[in-house]
Amino acid sequence: MRLTVLGCNGPFPEAGGALSGYLLKAGNTRILLECGSGVISFLTALTEPEKIDGIILSHLHFDHMSDILPLQYRFAMTGKRVKVYAPSAPENVRALLDCPAFEWCDIAAGGKIGEIAFTTLPVRHPVPSYAVRFEHDGKVFCYTGDTNTCESLAGFAAKSDLMLADACFTDEMWHEGLPHLSARKAAEIALRADVKRLILTHFRPDISREKLLEQAQSVFENTCLAQVGLKAEV
Numbered sequence: 310m311r312l313t314v315l316g317c318n319g320p321f322p323e324a325g326g327a328l329s330g331y332l333l334k335a336g337n338t339r340i341l342l343e344c345g346s347g348v349i350s351f352l353t354a355l356t357e358p359e360k361i362d363g364i365i366l367s368h369l370h371f372d373h374m375s376d377i378l379p380l381q382y383r384f385a386m387t388g389k390r391v392k393v394y395a396p397s398a399p400e401n402v403r404a405l406l407d408c409p410a411f412e413w414c415d416i417a418a419g420g421k422i423g424e425i426a427f428t429t430l431p432v433r434h435p436v437p438s439y440a441v442r443f444e445h446d447g448k449v450f451c452y453t454g455d456t457n458t459c460e461s462l463a464g465f466a467a468k469s470d471l472m473l474a475d476a477c478f479t480d481e482m483w484h485e486g487l488p489h490l491s492a493r494k495a496a497e498i499a500l501r502a503d504v505k506r507l508i509l510t511h512f513r514p515d516i517s518r519e520k521l522l523e524q525a526q527s528v529f530e531n532t533c534l535a536q537v538g539l540k541a542e543v
């Protein structure tokens with residue numbers, strides 16, 4: 310599999326940046342994982358959005374799904390229809406997916422998109438949110454989605470070749486009541502899960518990424534920062 314970062318900010322973008330969005334490709338299969346604002350612009354620079362075989366939204370916060378809304382206008386013109394795997398709630402936001410371009414599927418059940426199989430795990434966030442574990446050709450890529458600490462996450466991510474993790478907060482900011490992990494907590498999960506490599510993501514523009522990297526690497530050395538255009542082979 311090959312992961313390409315299309316956007317790594319949250320919950321609002323930096324200048325010239327984009328909110329959560331990742332392209333996962335294996336053979337002829339392309340999955341769009343998350344679709345925050347700015348993502349379709351970066352996706353279109355790489356490939357025609359009509360070539361996407363499925364879309365996965367870990368949860369229905371706007372920073373992970375807002376570009377789905379104008380994407381439906383493009384698909385209405387081109388006649389594309391695609392499955393969108395997302396939670397069923399909040400229902401008023403899920404209802405935004407009710408249009409001819411999209412076929413909503415419950416993310417909780419997992420599934421298979423082209424050649425890539427995936428399973429999901431409910432995580433800890435203010436709305437229903439899921440971590441996603443992708444498998445193809447004996448390789449595993451695990452994405453935490455938005456979450457704070459979650460007891461079952463390390464087991465779910467076990468032995469992943471690559472883990473992409475919410476690492477929003479520094480040590481100084483983080484506490485259990487927040488909606489996101491810290492970089493250090495993400496690294497602790499990576500260590501416990503015995504993953505090969507960790508990529509940090511979901512960067513708030515006002516929080517130092519260098520500090521996040523330093524704090525994560527003090528726990529799990531093979532860690533790097535997501536950035537738009539970053540490619541990782543899994």
Ligand SMILES: [Zn+2]
Nearest residue numbers: 319320372455
């Ligand atoms: Zn988010």
Ligand SMILES: [Zn+2]
Nearest residue numbers: 368370434455
């Ligand atoms: Zn969220």
